[in-house]
Amino acid sequence: MSIVMPSKPRVAIVFIIILMFLFLIGLAYGLKSAPDSMPDDVFIHIPALAGSDDMPPVRFSHDRHTEMVVGVACAKCHLKKDNDLVFKFMRMADSSPSADRDIYHDNCIGCHVQTAADGKPAGPITGDCRGCHNQNLPVGQSRQPVEFDRSLHYRHETAKNILPVGADETRNCSACHHSVDAENEKIVYKKDDEGACRYCHLPVPVDKQVRSLRAASHDSCVQCHQQLADKKQHAGPVTCAGCHARDWRQLFEVKLDAPRLKRNQPDQDLMAQWLREPADQARQPTEPVAFDHLAHENAIDRCRRCHHKALSNCRQCHTPSGDRAGGFVQLSQAMHDPTADQSCIGCHAEQTQQAACAGCHAAMPIKSFAKTDCDACHQVAMPADLALPLPSAERQRLAAAAIDARAKGPQRVPDEKIPETVTIGVIADQFQPVVLPHRRIVNTLNRRIEANPLTRRFHGSAETLCAGCHHHSPASVDPPACISCHAPARRDASGGQPGMGLMAAYHGQCIRCHQEMGILKPAANDCASCHPEKTRQSDMSSQSKLQGVE
Amino acid sequence: MGVSRRKFIGWMGAAATALTGQRAHAAAGKQFSGYPNSFGVLHDITRCIGCRKCEQACNTVNQLPAPEIPFDDLTVLDNPRRTRADAHTVVNRFVAAGNPADQPVYVKKQCNHCLEPACASACFVKAFAKQPSGAVSYDASLCVGCRYCMIACPFNIPTYEYDKALTPRVMKCTLCQPRIEQGKLPGCVQICPAEALSFGTRAELIRQARERIMRYPDRYVDHIYGEHEMGGASWLYVAGVPFDQLGMRQDLGNRPAADLTSGPLSTVPLVVGLWPILLTGIYAISRRKDKLADNQRISAVAATVADAEARLKQKLAEAKAAADKQQAAAVKNEVKKALAQAAADAVEKEA
Numbered sequence: 001m002s003i004v005m006p007s008k009p010r011v012a013i014v015f016i017i018i019l020m021f022l023f024l025i026g027l028a029y030g031l032k033s034a035p036d037s038m039p040d041d042v043f044i045h046i047p048a049l050a051g052s053d054d055m056p057p058v059r060f061s062h063d064r065h066t067e068m069v070v071g072v073a074c075a076k077c078h079l080k081k082d083n084d085l086v087f088k089f090m091r092m093a094d095s096s097p098s099a100d101r102d103i104y105h106d107n108c109i110g111c112h113v114q115t116a117a118d119g120k121p122a123g124p125i126t127g128d129c130r131g132c133h134n135q136n137l138p139v140g141q142s143r144q145p146v147e148f149d150r151s152l153h154y155r156h157e158t159a160k161n162i163l164p165v166g167a168d169e170t171r172n173c174s175a176c177h178h179s180v181d182a183e184n185e186k187i188v189y190k191k192d193d194e195g196a197c198r199y200c201h202l203p204v205p206v207d208k209q210v211r212s213l214r215a216a217s218h219d220s221c222v223q224c225h226q227q228l229a230d231k232k233q234h235a236g237p238v239t240c241a242g243c244h245a246r247d248w249r250q251l252f253e254v255k256l257d258a259p260r261l262k263r264n265q266p267d268q269d270l271m272a273q274w275l276r277e278p279a280d281q282a283r284q285p286t287e288p289v290a291f292d293h294l295a296h297e298n299a300i301d302r303c304r305r306c307h308h309k310a311l312s313n314c315r316q317c318h319t320p321s322g323d324r325a326g327g328f329v330q331l332s333q334a335m336h337d338p339t340a341d342q343s344c345i346g347c348h349a350e351q352t353q354q355a356a357c358a359g360c361h362a363a364m365p366i367k368s369f370a371k372t373d374c375d376a377c378h379q380v381a382m383p384a385d386l387a388l389p390l391p392s393a394e395r396q397r398l399a400a401a402a403i404d405a406r407a408k409g410p411q412r413v414p415d416e417k418i419p420e421t422v423t424i425g426v427i428a429d430q431f432q433p434v435v436l437p438h439r440r441i442v443n444t445l446n447r448r449i450e451a452n453p454l455t456r457r458f459h460g461s462a463e464t465l466c467a468g469c470h471h472h473s474p475a476s477v478d479p480p481a482c483i484s485c486h487a488p489a490r491r492d493a494s495g496g497q498p499g500m501g502l503m504a505a506y507h508g509q510c511i512r513c514h515q516e517m518g519i520l521k522p523a524a525n526d527c528a529s530c531h532p533e534k535t536r537q538s539d540m541s542s543q544s545k546l547q548g549v550e
Numbered sequence: 551m552g553v554s555r556r557k558f559i560g561w562m563g564a565a566a567t568a569l570t571g572q573r574a575h576a577a578a579g580k581q582f583s584g585y586p587n588s589f590g591v592l593h594d595i596t597r598c599i600g601c602r603k604c605e606q607a608c609n610t611v612n613q614l615p616a617p618e619i620p621f622d623d624l625t626v627l628d629n630p631r632r633t634r635a636d637a638h639t640v641v642n643r644f645v646a647a648g649n650p651a652d653q654p655v656y657v658k659k660q661c662n663h664c665l666e667p668a669c670a671s672a673c674f675v676k677a678f679a680k681q682p683s684g685a686v687s688y689d690a691s692l693c694v695g696c697r698y699c700m701i702a703c704p705f706n707i708p709t710y711e712y713d714k715a716l717t718p719r720v721m722k723c724t725l726c727q728p729r730i731e732q733g734k735l736p737g738c739v740q741i742c743p744a745e746a747l748s749f750g751t752r753a754e755l756i757r758q759a760r761e762r763i764m765r766y767p768d769r770y771v772d773h774i775y776g777e778h779e780m781g782g783a784s785w786l787y788v789a790g791v792p793f794d795q796l797g798m799r800q801d802l803g804n805r806p807a808a809d810l811t812s813g814p815l816s817t818v819p820l821v822v823g824l825w826p827i828l829l830t831g832i833y834a835i836s837r838r839k840d841k842l843a844d845n846q847r848i849s850a851v852a853a854t855v856a857d858a859e860a861r862l863k864q865k866l867a868e869a870k871a872a873a874d875k876q877q878a879a880a881v882k883n884e885v886k887k888a889l890a891q892a893a894a895d896a897v898e899k900e901a
Contacts, residue, residue, distance in 0.1 A: 353768070365765035427743075504597075504745030511599055511744065520652050524599035525624055 039143045040064070040240035044089075044104065046097050055133040058104075063239045068115075074226060077107070085226060087218050108132070143244040146217070149301050154258035161233045162224070164189075176220060192264050195311040196304045260297050263311065266392075267294040268399035270380060273320050273331060275395060279388035287378045290402035295453055308342045336369060345372065348454070356448050357455070358516035360468030363509075376458060409456035410449070410464060417477050418442050426488065426503050431531030436510075442466075469509055482506065582806075583782070584665040588684035589730060590752035590784035591739055592759055593658055595796065596769055597746035600627060600641055600656030604738035604747065608639045608660075611726060611737035630797065633659065635709045638723040639738060646791035655789070657796045658738070658747070661686060661707045661723035662776055663784035668807030672702035677720075684752065684784040685725035693720060704780055704802050725784070752784055759788045781806025 040063035048054035069076045078085045079092055086092055090107045094100060108123070115122035124131025156162060157172050164175040174189035180200075181188045200206075201216040211219065221236065221243070228235035241248050272288035296306070303311055310316065317326035318334040326334070333343070340346040352361035380402045390398075418439045425433035445465055449455040459465060463475035470479035486505040500508060511524045522529030606621040608614070614636045619626050627643040634640075639660035645651050667686045670678035677692040678699060699720055700708045711718040726736035734740070739747040748755060756777055763770045775787040780802050787793070794800045 362766075362769070366767055500745045503743055507599070507744045508597065515653070525601040525656075527601060527622075 038063075038241075039244040041143070042240075046100050046104070049097055049101070055129065058132045059134070060132075063241055066239060068120075073230075076111075084219075084223055087215070087222070143240070144246050144249065146243045147249075147301075150261065151255040151258045152252065153261060154255050155253065159234075161228060175224075194263060195307075196302075198304070199310055260294070261303065265293055265297075266396050266399075268292055268396055268403055269392075270390070270395040270399040270402075271335075272378075273315070275382075275386075275388065275390045277389055286374070287382065288380045288399075289377045290380050290399040290406075292399075292403050299453060305347070306342055336372070338367075338369060344377070345369075348458075351454055355516070355518045356452075359445075359513040360465075362516040363468075363471070363512060376460075406457075410459045411462045412446055413442070413462045413466070413477050415439065415443075424506060426506065427531070430534065431527065432534055434530050469513075582666055584752060584784075585680070585682040585684070587751050587753070588682060588784060589725070589749065590663070590684050590755050590786060591725075591736065592748045592750070592755040592786045592788070594746050594748070594759075594762070595655060595657055595787060595789035597744045598641070598656040598658060599744050599746070600624070600643060600654070601743060602627075602641050603741045603743060604658055605637065605639055605641060607737035607741035608723070609637070611729065612638060612724070614638070627656075633661075633707055633709055633722065635711045635713075635721045638721065642797060644791075644796050646795045649791070655791060655796060657787075657789075657798070659705075659707075659797075660738075660785070661725070662705055663723075663725050664780055664806070665782040665784065666780075666806030666808045668702040668704055668780065669699035669708055671806075671808035671811060672698040674698070681727065683725070683727060683730055685727040685730070686722075687724065687727060688720055688722065690717075690719045702807060704799065704807065752786070755786055759786060762788060778804040780804075781809065 038061065040061055042060040042062050043057045044060050045057035065077070066074075074085050077089055078087060079090060080086065081092060088094070090103050091100070109125050112123040112125050116125070156176070159172060162172045162175050164172060173191070173194055176197075177189060177194040178187045179190040179193045180186075197216060198213050200210055201213040202210075203213055205212045205215070222238055225236040225238045229238060237243050237248070243249070269291050270288040271291045272286060274286075275288055297303075300306070306314075314334055315331055318329050318331045319326060320331045322328045322330040322333070329337075334340070335344050337343040338345045338349055341350070351357065380398065420437075420439045422436040422438045423433050424436060442465065445468070449459050449465065461475065463477055466477060466479060467473075467475040470476075472485070473480050482505055483502055486500055486502040488502045499505070510530070514520075514522075515524065602621050602624065609617070609621070617637070627641065630642050631637075631640040639658060641656050641658050643654045643656055645654050649655075663680075663684055663686045665680065667678060667680055670676075670680060670686065674696075675692045675694055677689045677694075679687050679689070681687050695710075695718060697708075697710055697720070700710060708720050708722045710720055726734070729736060735749050736747075739749040748758065750758070756774060759774045759777075763772055763774075769790055770788050771790060771792055773788075773793065775789070775793050775798055776783040776785055781804065787798070789796060792800075
């Protein structure tokens, strides 16, 4: 015993020291954990040389380096070709991995040594391999994609200092937009052939001629910005964060009154394939759609939301019978596919998922195409003796007339026809009845409908809104009571009518709508916030009853 | 031990599969897919509002002790809970990946009433049984308290009354079997204010679950938890987020627990059946060996005896021949002697 006793505190001390060590190691790891990826991260990864170990890529903070070389400017790292910067580090183009590696090692380390000799803070030098090669490739990037919206486009289009060389017009289109002249293998500007950069410049380069979207936009945007900045003129961002960081982008001037991008598109058009076919073709039974192109332009910021591959008519690729150019997607599918992002029905269905709409729309089951209401769009009646094919001007005139004649949104149900409150007392034995501010809810939703052109267009009648809650019966200001379908008694799945019991129907309707619309208060399980508590005494008795469970 | 013909054929089947290396039920054609028209409950997790009324109803129905924290105190949801001896069901709160913390998902947890329960397959006194109603029942009068069921359950459901010194029981949800027999709904299903729980035949519930997923493809994950997990369960779940984010294991596979042990256990009858044959065979072989040895010994003795006799006979014959020869020679000799005597006598006489 006497030998064992003194060793116990020693064991404890050793144990505590080990624990402290572990804690310190943990702390060191915690502090060393890499910061989140930044918008200016450039990952330099040269493929491993044969027979050598593959070092991890270098995470290079571009903006930190540009800050350091202010005054010396881009030429410190980038060579010039015909007065244009080459966005490669100290070389005109990639060569072999070993040569590229040497370029990085010689120039990076050379500069770090020089900077340190000048007494300034400098980066790692020879021997400190892991000082640079310390990153694994990132999982996600904090770099935001550049959204070149209508306002930004307008500012570039009208900027006085961009004016392209040899341009004889006031607009700057030819400074950026170009087409390929295949015969002469030249890049030329062709009026009315402009489109989004990414139609040709894909995420990865297609071939040696067509650069990747990233290379193309850096070569064009950053180059131009830098040249303007060199001339001490008003210029766009040249740092990574300037375009790719969310908080920097919020500083951009926004022109709310930027006009639409006009490129020969019609304002309105009648859409039906048979209108364009000769008269001897059999006439299709479908009525044409009066399509308001202008309204869609105003509602959707980007042309490529619909014109996803080219800024041309849908029929150009999606032929009525489908062919290779359109990925064998037929014209009718391109308009109606409920799962496609670009189709009419697909996009409209997606709009119903926004919080403002989802309260009602999320409760509606998915509609098969067979149950789609064709008349909602195909509603322009055509005279039987129509001269076909209908000329484009005539189509546009008829479409404009049809759109003009459309109701400008549903009328409101007059207030006196909307019950002000609805009192629900199904479980009044446990709680006080709920008083639903019915008219307030209806009017709030009505205001939102009136503010949105899409809902104004498709919420056909004043009663359409009522059908959001009062479902399955024809839309009406006097719908059947909930209890006429939802029985008060709890039902099991194996018998009786389908559908919920009354209490669950009420809860499902109110709670799901609140959840879908992002109304988080009252919380779904905070019973008393909707059902005021009964007095203490009656509460006790109801607790013991527990509604049918005893 | 009376062995029925059916059992015997079963054993032969088991022996055959064990010998050919296949799984036992493959040969036996045994694939239990639940009692027809057995009941179950469908828990629609997208409807659950986390009010804990089901916990309260369960407590009332099963006459469990009142909890320390009342059922309307929702702060208990802050910590994940499991079933306890005094709580057959618990509701837990989860925040799915990518969802904001103020939009939680609530999941009710209780016995899933598996079609082929692991607890029952682990229980060696048959205290657990799958009832045709769908419930996995527990008979405390048979239980020996080994708690193998608690280890076997992949969902961590059975609990034990550790605080009872003399008559501890394993405790778990009964699917409200007594209430079902009276034509009532299980307590939790009856009380649920949002119908997040639906009671019905399992087949009907699966049909309903599929319909919900089909009608609202954006709302639900395309999976019915419990349809196939661990061979299927009477309690089914549909949810809007992947189940592994809701504390529900997705690594269980679709084979029932009993299936995992049926292979090794199927060799038991084989061993039991083969033992007498084996021993009898060994006995017969050793007997045969003895008999052979015996035969050999006897024939060897007989051969030896025969050989000795023959040799004796030969010796006798030789001796007899020699004696005869001697006698003949003696006679001849005597004759000769007599003739010579006679001749001498004659000569003497003549002389």
